[in-house]
Amino acid sequence: MVPPEDLGPRAELLTAKHAAFIKKFAENTSNFEYFATEHFRMSGVYWGLTALYLVGHLDDMDEDAIVNWVLESQHADGGFGGSPRHDSHLLYTLSALQVMALYQKLHLIDADKVIAYVASMQQPDGSFSGDEWGEIDTRFTYIALLCCALLQRPDAIDRQKAAAYIASCRNFDGGFGARPGMESHAGQVFTCVGALALADSLHLLDRDLLCWWLCERQTDTGGLNGRPEKREDVCYSWWCLSALSILGRLHWIDQDALTRYILFCQDEEEGGISDQPEDMADVFHTFFGIAGLSLMGFPGLESIDPIFALPTKIVQQLKPAAPSASSQSSEAPDV
């Protein structure tokens, strides 16, 4: 759906409404979604809190309660579950670290244990398994590299092999898939570009070809899709843009058109942003919409780091253990 000329009440970013929407979702424990999302709540908390930070409302939430809950979700193997009664997984281990980073409480975490867990997931071919059950995915490589960067232990894993595995997932269109041979997908591209940036290996990708494929994700609605001939969806505002931003090619898409699409996906009554206009809003799309706007320099928003997926101010406070977007010039020379 192409946004109308007049966006009406959606012409503004309704920050207070979005903040209230996130808080309400977190607190409404009689909602079916609250229970149905328990297994990935750690990521939900990360999306919600980062969105709140970007709109200047992080203080709306109970920091102590959240920090304690995160710590309770760490298991004996060193990894974190999606919530205390769920098994360890790399996905939630990263979300847990990101939440602790937002609160500048990373020092409360037993870094050695986390690092041992993360490193134990690396396979002989350089890839990473998501947990002890052997699912391999390029997302997990990014997660492992980012965990090590956040805990300032970049050499705890074999970064060169990790980067070589990512390169083996590169396709004819310059994009990346989940495993070697799998189709390019913008979500996967974000993780692969992020992984290569963290491993100082951006020379392993074809910058122009990949960024062209990414800018071809913009449809006539102004929104971005994740693969050719698929529908646009607000979450790709983060996945495509973060990669374009890391690679210094944000200007290859129409940023005004994308901004209007994201704004049009707002719910002006209940707050929140949805995948497509007039769909039900959720915390996931609210975060990715706001994060996309932040990358495009939307006025009034805190800026976000496209590699760390955390506010730039937070990343700057971390001792630079790996290249963040702010330390890597976006005008980096062509490869």
Place this chain on the structure above:
Amino acid sequence: MHGRPRYPRPNTGDPQKLQAAEQRVQLYSRLTSTVLKRLQAGQYDKETLDLAARLLEQNPEVYTVWNHRKRALLATLSKGGDTAAEAVKAELALTQRALEKHPKSYATWHHRRWLVAQHVTSLQQEVDLVNRLLEADERNFHGWGYRQFLMELMQAAPEDEEAYAAAKIDHNFSNYSAWHLKTRLLKKVHHQSPTVTLDDLISAKSSAAAAAEERLVPFWALRQELELVTQAFYTDPGDQSPWLYHRWLLGCLLAHAQTGKNKEEIVSLLQQEVAVCKDILELEDTAAPDGKAASSIKWPSLTLAQLHELLCSVAPSSFDNEQTDVRLLYRQLQDIDQLRAGFYTDASKGSAKILVQSAT
């Protein structure tokens, strides 16, 4: 959450519906608590596993429950024989029920993969299942990934796989997943026999160069593929899937050019493609002389620019003047396809190369 309409707002008004919703929440949370508590205590009895299955059918992404089911199965599998085979069969049926309702569930696909890796099940049955799922949703990347996993286990012939991709494209040429698969297979299918000539032997050509030549897709196959994409262009010149594949085919031609051989053949193929693009542009112009559909002229125009760039690089002396055409085309594209004006600006300055540098 994807594709759920905002209106009508859920659970507003009707007290009966509100009550039903509350009940659903209570049942679900009680089921979850019971299942997790028992599983975490290592209680893998039939009743608990049945409850776990009920939970997964409602919400197949609850990975912790799949993990426990794997632990429970490992004990059964160690007994071997029919018991193991039956247990795996029942578990496959559970994942099938979950996938039919939730075909994009990462946790369920991985569980099924883990089951198949126990090597007590029929792979052909798996292929049939995934083929059916790919008929229902031809772009489901979980399905394509699973299919690739099966083909690797079965050591399927690249020719057969290529035939599957071709059939998918024949059914719908917009299927980018199938074009993608073709790019993975074409070189494997057309493993050129070594073409070491006497001249090569005399000039003691390096084995690396010879190996590179062997990896080229032969001209006759490229010609065949170019014909196939051309048919797709004429059907809908605005669909990007075949054009993206076409860019890759041009890269394959460029790889030939880099060997320094067959220059005439390469130039003639490129000129043939120039003619195709010009013809489509003319047809679109006749179809809608006043307001050309932007997407239908964007792709042939961009491809034309790329072809001119290629000709300049393959045969600089004959096509030097075409540089002007390239710049003109990119300027036109800035108007035709305004969303990507930034890219065309860089391309017109020669600082955004998506073809000439990408021969593979």
